[in-house]
Amino acid sequence: MRAEPLRFITFEGSEGAGKSTQIRRLEARLLSLGETVLTIREPGGTPLGERLRRLLKESSPELTLSPESELFLFLASRAQVVRQTIRPALGRASWVLSDRFSDSTLAYQGGGRGFSPILLRSLNELACAGLSPGITFVLDLSLSEAAARIAQRKQESAQGDRIEEEPPEFFERVRSAYRDLARLEPDRIRLIDAGRPEDEVADGIWEIVSHVFGL
Numbered sequence: 001m002r003a004e005p006l007r008f009i010t011f012e013g014s015e016g017a018g019k020s021t022q023i024r025r026l027e028a029r030l031l032s033l034g035e036t037v038l039t040i041r042e043p044g045g046t047p048l049g050e051r052l053r054r055l056l057k058e059s060s061p062e063l064t065l066s067p068e069s070e071l072f073l074f075l076a077s078r079a080q081v082v083r084q085t086i087r088p089a090l091g092r093a094s095w096v097l098s099d100r101f102s103d104s105t106l107a108y109q110g111g112g113r114g115f116s117p118i119l120l121r122s123l124n125e126l127a128c129a130g131l132s133p134g135i136t137f138v139l140d141l142s143l144s145e146a147a148a149r150i151a152q153r154k155q156e157s158a159q160g161d162r163i164e165e166e167p168p169e170f171f172e173r174v175r176s177a178y179r180d181l182a183r184l185e186p187d188r189i190r191l192i193d194a195g196r197p198e199d200e201v202a203d204g205i206w207e208i209v210s211h212v213f214g215l
């Protein structure tokens with residue numbers, strides 16, 4: 001009999017794909033069953049991580065970040081959240097849901113920026129102390145649909161973001177890197193068509209979670 005995967009579920013995909021929306025939906029379903037759930041985001045999840053998040057997202061001419069500095073700041077946030085937040089929560093038998101984790105580095109710094117996947121895997125291994133999610137959902141959405149959702153959201157709250165300023169080719173490479181990751185690790189990484197209505201996406205995710213964890 002196969003052991004149940006770790007109750008650590010990560011959500012990945014391009015900006016605007018619906019990760020935060022779907023995490024909230026899954027959290028609500030688990031809570032309704034009386035489960036304990038910790039929801040975090042990356043970068044973030046600790047006081048250090050939240051400060052690094054502000055730095056990483058800030059778009060300002062005075063604050064230049066080389067690709068190498070950017071990579072190490074994402075990894076620093078991850079190293080901290082794994083040790084300070086995720087491991088202890090899993091140890092208390094809580095579910096941990098994370099909005100982005102190590103696959104973001106493979107997709108954005110690997111696919112997007114061009115760092116070697118071998119190097120990134122080895123740095124991720126160090127940052128994560130060997131921790132790997134039980135399941136990862138990659139919400140896959142076309143660039144045009146993602147852009148429409150982001151534009152709609154911007155009308156509601158205007159917020160600048162450094163990585164958002166990258167050209168469309170960058171995000172095409174990120175999307176294709178995510179699809180490659182899903183092909184490489186089909187057991188862990190489930191590619192989800194995020195272009196469907198919110199309820200349909202949530203039901204698809206729940207079907208997988210309830211099946212894999214026997215809920």
Ligand code: Z5A
Binds near residue numbers: 013018042100
């Ligand atoms: N990054 C990195 O480069 N390397 C790393 O290692 C890590 C991260 C960890 C973090 O940004 C940035 O850091 C990110 C990658 C990089 N940069 N980019 N680009 P973030 O955390 O601030 O933002 P995000 O992760 O990119 O996600 P987001 O903008 O918050 O989007 P989302 O969570 O995927 O989507 P949402 O907020 O749930 O939904 C977006 C809108 O669409 C919203 O108005 C919803 O109501 C709507 N929505 C959601 N689902 C649907 C459906 N199904 N239909 C229609 N409309 C929908």
